[in-house]
Amino acid sequence: MAISEAESVVMEVLWRAAPRSAEEILAEVGPAQDWQEGTVKSLLNRLLKKKAVKAERDGRRYLYTPLLAREKYVSQESKGLLDRLFDGRVAPLVAHFSEQRKLTKKDIAELRKLLKELDDEQH
């Protein structure tokens, strides 16, 4: 089953640092999301069911650790978008942003560098 939007917020916290307790997660995410404790706990339980995180006992509480790697999640999501909207290819997506004038100087510089590296690798 897919990781939902709200669940992914919890995952992001765990990807930044793990293991973490529910309380720590709430502390990090609560202010921005305005969530109650019960909300975080529910999300953690759903993530457990989905095997996206594991829990290990630490005294009276649990510490949660991601089982799903961020890298993998990012790949799935990105591929999904690309397939749905850009015929599965990267260039049209970049072209789209370019047309929308959404490429920053920094983006352009980094893309140049990236292509150069790919070029160097070639030989």
Next chain:
Amino acid sequence: MAISEAESVVMEVLWRAAPRSAEEILAEVGPAQDWQEGTVKSLLNRLLKKKAVKAERDGRRYLYTPLLAREKYVSQESKGLLDRLFDGRVAPLVAHFSEQRKLTKKDIAELRKLLKELDDEQH
């Protein structure tokens, strides 16, 4: 409200050609999705409520036309993904695909061309 996955399939049909009747939409999408007629009708009604399409009478039936431009939808979806996963910037996304070896020759060639064009524009 957001356009759902199933709804976007109907939108894609209408973006390819519009206006179209429910029947025509079903004909184009039914085989691939294995949907019944009622399903397409529900999706169209939800899209109407969301103001993503409009309907105009054509004799005893309606013809549906997108109100939401594909360009705009694509922008929203892409920006959403970028913001959620790549800190809102394009280069890291491309880098991700590069690391995953998901850039095709064609992608690379097109990216090169794109950058060159941006460069030319500059002067």
Next chain:
DNA sequence: CACCACCGTTTACGTATGTAAGCGGACTCA
């Protein structure tokens, strides 16, 4: 004019999601 076919609208229903309150067991402190 009565009936059927066609097409949109209404209703349905199970699951997912966002958001959380309530329950119950274990640990602690008086």
Next chain:
DNA sequence: TGAGTCCGCTTACATACGTAAACGGTGGTG
């Protein structure tokens, strides 16, 4: 040892979504 506290687990509830059946009006046909 009885009461309070902390924490996970269970339950709740409204909305969204996927999927579709049932209903109802309108125009054509015999």
